[in-house]
Amino acid sequence: MTSSAGTTIVIGAGIIGTAIAHDLQKRGRRVVLVDRDAPGKGASFGNMASIAVTEFMPASRPSVWRQIPGWMLDPEGPVRIRPSYMPRLVPWFLRFIAASRPSKLRALEAQGAALCARSLNDTLELLGDVGLKDQISDEGCLSLYTDEAEFKADRDHIEILERFGFPHEVIGRQAIKALEPELSDKIGLAVLFPQNRSMKDPYKLVLALADRFTALGGRIERGEVTGFVRGEGIRGVVLKDGRQLAADEVVICAGAFSARLAAMLDEPIPLETERGYHTQIMAPGILMKHSIIWPARAFMVTPTAGGIRVGGTVEMAGLDAAPDYRRSKVTVKRAKEALPNLECRECTEWMGHRPALPDTVPILSASARTRGLFYATGHGHLGLTYAATTARLMGDLITGMKPPVDLTPYRINRF
Numbered sequence: 092m093t094s095s096a097g098t099t100i101v102i103g104a105g106i107i108g109t110a111i112a113h114d115l116q117k118r119g120r121r122v123v124l125v126d127r128d129a130p131g132k133g134a135s136f137g138n139m140a141s142i143a144v145t146e147f148m149p150a151s152r153p154s155v156w157r158q159i160p161g162w163m164l165d166p167e168g169p170v171r172i173r174p175s176y177m178p179r180l181v182p183w184f185l186r187f188i189a190a191s192r193p194s195k196l197r198a199l200e201a202q203g204a205a206l207c208a209r210s211l212n213d214t215l216e217l218l219g220d221v222g223l224k225d226q227i228s229d230e231g232c233l234s235l236y237t238d239e240a241e242f243k244a245d246r247d248h249i250e251i252l253e254r255f256g257f258p259h260e261v262i263g264r265q266a267i268k269a270l271e272p273e274l275s276d277k278i279g280l281a282v283l284f285p286q287n288r289s290m291k292d293p294y295k296l297v298l299a300l301a302d303r304f305t306a307l308g309g310r311i312e313r314g315e316v317t318g319f320v321r322g323e324g325i326r327g328v329v330l331k332d333g334r335q336l337a338a339d340e341v342v343i344c345a346g347a348f349s350a351r352l353a354a355m356l357d358e359p360i361p362l363e364t365e366r367g368y369h370t371q372i373m374a375p376g377i378l379m380k381h382s383i384i385w386p387a388r389a390f391m392v393t394p395t396a397g398g399i400r401v402g403g404t405v406e407m408a409g410l411d412a413a414p415d416y417r418r419s420k421v422t423v424k425r426a427k428e429a430l431p432n433l434e435c436r437e438c439t440e441w442m443g444h445r446p447a448l449p450d451t452v453p454i455l456s457a458s459a460r461t462r463g464l465f466y467a468t469g470h471g472h473l474g475l476t477y478a479a480t481t482a483r484l485m486g487d488l489i490t491g492m493k494p495p496v497d498l499t500p501y502r503i504n505r506f
């Protein structure tokens with residue numbers, strides 16, 4: 092085993108791992124960032140690029156899960172569960188239902204809001220650190236509704252935002268057209284979320300963090316972690332090629348794959364993958380400034396540096412099944428309802444694994460079993476949104492400082 096006293100190993104060079112590694116290195120730690128792939132090739136590569144500070148609502152709230160049976164019967168519905176995967180999903184789904192009790196929902200909303208309240212400022216600060224301040228849009232996100240009835244169905248979302256004081260503005264058809272002339276006349280109402288700004292390219296942020304991390308003296312090691320060395324506490328990691336890397340601290344941020352690593356450490360976590368798809372349209376034939384979401388159609392469109400990105404939907408099929416790109420085609424079809432002039436020329440399709448916990452809030456925690464071991468995972472639909480805040484909070488936790496947010500609700504042994 093290589094001798095590396097005082098070293099912290101961060102496993103996973105997605106947006107969460109690179110942000111944490113960068114934060115710790117900045118604080119003077121000796122950090123090794125380990126990934127089986129090049130940085131940013133997981134879920135962080137192709138997400139919808141939104142700093143989605145108003146989207147922290149638990150997925151287990153009744154207005155969402157009551158629709159799941161209907162969605163399941165619709166092959167083009169926003170949630171698909173592959174039949175062969177259903178038995179594997181039962182324990183996760185039971186926990187999801189348990190997270191829908193009203194008192195539990197109130198607590199989960201507060202936990203999401205506590206992270207989102209910091210998120211935009213923390214992100215702007217991080218962008219400043221890595222020289223990417225010009226890579227975030229000035230415009231926010233428009234949430235679309237055909238009419239009052241559709242808006243009412245999403246009313247609980249807006250009420251939660253009102254309760255926590257997140258700014259938003261309800262606008263009518265004329266104002267919508269003034270902001271985004273390409274939107275269809277079908278859209279009668281929208282809510283503008285001014286803080287939900289978007290990155291021109293979220294992958295570029297991971298690369299910039301990795302570059303800054305190495306410039307500060309951090310080391311990136313390519314290799315798949317297949318085991319751990321443990322003594323009284325964590326001692327290091329074992330790589331697939333047989334190498335062992337010594338460490339005093341290990342941070343697991345392997346996205347949706349974190350559950351496999353946690354299981355090796357006898358600390359199982361109910362983490363699933365909510366697979367999501369995007370279509371990147373390099374020649375869309377239209378120009379947009381704002382990102383848009385249409386809750387009733389469950390898709391999102393974001394203007395990015397490389398054209399327009401259309402994405403969304405949830406597919407539960409595990410980590411190993413091949414992508415089903417019919418999901419991306421359905422999303423583009425839906426997007427054309429909102430943007431009738433959208434053309435799908437020069438397109439690429441992509442699938443990524445959202446690391447999803449049944450109660451929607453991430454794990455930001457020291458291990459409950461092994462000294463020196465930490466977890467930052469389960470960021471679900473909001474990994475980009477939460478990354479800068481996660482790095483700040485985990486940096487405090489790992490270096491023994493008091494984090495500005497009480498991390499008790501995000502502990503690993505809450506399930």
Ligand SMILES: Cc1cc2nc3c(=O)[nH]c(=O)nc-3n(C[C@H](O)[C@H](O)[C@H](O)COP(=O)(O)OP(=O)(O)OC[C@H]3O[C@@H](n4cnc5c(N)ncnc54)[C@H](O)[C@@H]3O)c2cc1C
Pocket residue numbers: 102103104105106107108125126127128129130131132133134135136137138139140141142143314315316317344345346347348349352366367368369402403442443444445446468469470471472473474475476477
């Ligand atoms: C379609 C889609 C749209 C999304 N839109 C948004 C959005 O608009 N806003 C937002 O905030 N979030 C969004 N998300 C969610 C966000 O992308 C994720 O929450 C985030 O990328 C998770 O980051 P991560 O670093 O935890 O995981 P990842 O980016 O998946 O990184 C994990 C890394 O761990 C590595 N790894 C895994 N196992 C091992 C091992 N054994 N050894 C070594 N390395 C290992 C992988 O190679 C990978 O590089 C979206 C996700 C999807 C799929």
